[in-house]
Amino acid sequence: MDVVILLAVLHFLPTLIALVRGHHNGFAIFLTNLLLGWTVIGWLIALIWSCTAVERRIRA
Template sequence: MEILLIPALLYFIPTLVALLRGHHNAFAIFLTNLLFGWTVIGWLITLIWSTTAIIHRVQVQN
């Protein structure tokens, strides 16, 4: 069982980074990682995407 856990964690590193950073597109990153992460370019794209800027909502006070 542990043999499969480590590769799965490595495979989903972009998703974990996005979730830990609170990325606003975390679900889209997860789906892209799930579907295209098996290709090296897909994995790299999701990793870069997960480290991009996060949109923070600004609350305007009256």
């Protein structure tokens, strides 16, 4: 059971990184991770995307 939880956390690591960093494309990263994360390339794309610069929104 612990292995399943560990694998799920590792699978959704890009999503967790995006959420912790407050990434402005967090939902899109989640969808990419969910739909393409089972492929190595899709997972790497989501991981790199989640580590890119976070866009700061200026409040008017």
